[in-house]
Amino acid sequence: MKMKLATLALGAALAAGPALAELTFPSLSYRTGPYAANGIPFADGYADYFTLLNERDGGIGGEKINLIECETGYNTEKGVECYEATKGSGALLYQPLSTGITYQLIPKATADGIPVHSMGYGRTSAKNGKVFSHIFNYPVNYWDGASVGIKHLLDLNDGDLSGKKVALVYHNSAYGKEPIRTLEELAKKHGYELTLLAVDHPGQEQKSQWLQIRRERPDYVLMWGWGVMNQVAIQEAVNIRFPMENFIGIWWSGSENDVKPAGAGADGYKALAFHNVGSDFPIFDDLKTHVVDKGLAAGAGDQLGTVLYNRGLYAAMLAAEAAKTAQEIHDTSNITAAMMRDGMESLEITEEKMATLGMPNFGPEFTVTCENHGGDGLGAVTQWDANAEKWTLITDFVQSDQDVLQPLIEEDSAAYAAENDIEERCN
């Protein structure tokens, strides 16, 4: 009897398994918990892009894609469990979608030889590929974000910020503190006065911080927020009548979820971005034809074109392009995690390539090398139109101040290498 049951179970598992799937991409998503509203659109965009490739192109290089979704609830322990549970499935790449999970996976994934892509989050100095062999954070990191934000302020002030007051409202966590060093260095260079305003987790009560802003009247406010902190900060800014066009959030403070609760008052609020917004791109026609109309859209299928859906779509596109590069380098369609890493290390995103994919001007052009796992640090600024209820990209993708950032990255990665006895590569 036991034997029969075991045979049945094995048969069922084989029947249910993705027999044709060759390229496995785990998706560490969070569709539940306090941050689900942000996790769902990203996970949907990530899944829909791979579904599109399977349906329209037959996968990547003829190999079908097997997406394994694992729920992390934006919880670091669960994220690590997801990694451990899926790494044996032939996983080619992890996008942890959480700085906490990324930090935990840096040593684990490096030891297991599986690449990690923390796009716009995670450890900034992982940009240094000489130290972080399996960690990638292209096309931008938090320090790039801080610099692109200041560059935008420079543009608004004819290149001169001397005497201006800039306040940073930040989540009182490792994530929120990321831009401080960069902003301090840039303050020395450009002569602005920096005020730091920490907000306790989760950020539902920020009266003290915004009363201080009302008293000190900074010219500009930058924000490194997440979850409910964003909505409350934007509402408080509206309440004290802070000019919204002078309030700029990092890309994790710049989705529809963050501005809609404040209604018309949020009009003019700005956020940094590393990919384009909206659904006015040819790829959305393909998504409709091959994914949505066939009833294959992930989740409720109601997130297409939102900021975080586009981010998931963009992340999947970068993963697929790296897989294609790996297939070309190793002349095989059935790549391994080690080959995938090689593909990521040789990834080149050009405007021509994005246009071919139906995503013209969707993100910045950049190149990844053995030494540089972070791309060229190009970011842009978006602005919220409350009447039309849509974000608009209002600047080109501009490069961060590499003269200031590169030494900081070298310093931080060298400290990590010394702590962990890592020998530099790419020599």
Place this chain on the structure above:
Amino acid sequence: MPEQLLWGMEVFMNGLMAGVLYALVALGFVLIFKASGIFNFSQGVMALFAALTLVGIMEGRVPFSHLINAVFGTSVHHFGWNVPAFAAILLTMVVMVALAWMVNRFIFRHLVGQEPIILFMATIGLAYFLEGFGDIMWGSDIKKLDVGLPQGINGFIDEITFNLLGYGFFIDNLDLWATFIAVLLVIALVMFAQYSKHGRAMRAVADDHQAALSVGINLNFIWVMVWSLAGFVALVAGIMWGTKSGVQFSLSLIALKALPVLMLGGFTSIPGAIVGGLIIGVGEKLFEFIVGPMVGGATENWFAYVLALIFLVFRPQGLFGEKIIERV
């Protein structure tokens, strides 16, 4: 008047307003603990669930629409109508009363006579159940809540303080309304407890379950009533906090703001919840204003819990709690 003093006064007033909002959450805890000895871990989630239900009804959303669509392949999301705020609040209260009945019928009736820690654990389970249930019922997107309460700076206070003191104070209209509503709520609760038949029965149950039973008080009815009242308080708190930040799952974390208030005010006193809330609100805001800049800020949560801890050491029952006396 020195600038620092004026700013301090503004911070003090905003602290009072913040304290009222904390007290609104704490009230729900007090009601249930007072009547049944249960520390209701799910009070924050009840506020979330109430606010989700309110928005869902107001916007005419179809409950469980994702589940229905997934099972039956349909695409229903909205009924196609909107419900006025007042009617939606009444309907939400009906849902909260039904929830109170179900909580007692399916959970606490089976746990009569169990240790307090068991009852507490049951409320943890209830919190997780309600959070997931709310997600399935109404979806996890962030919902804008607008029941018509005004938000933003109060122009009258701004102008009058500017004319008198040369500096216009910032007071949020929503906070003023929260204070007004909280005062009404406390008066209504105290009147109910003191002068109504069921209120007196509730107090009798709070004093001694066995004695209350022996004089014919229906314990189940009283518990359903108390959980319904806590549901109503949760709805009010959910409206206030949800208006500030949108209705989202982080709303359940507001319970964390109520704990120091309870530690300070006592778990069994309605006025204690209010006074505790005000002390915590003012204390944390002034501490952040005076000490925060010296230590890098973000001191509010820390200060609230440390202050509550100090009170606990010297007065374990809280400011207004009943003294714990155990006789051999």
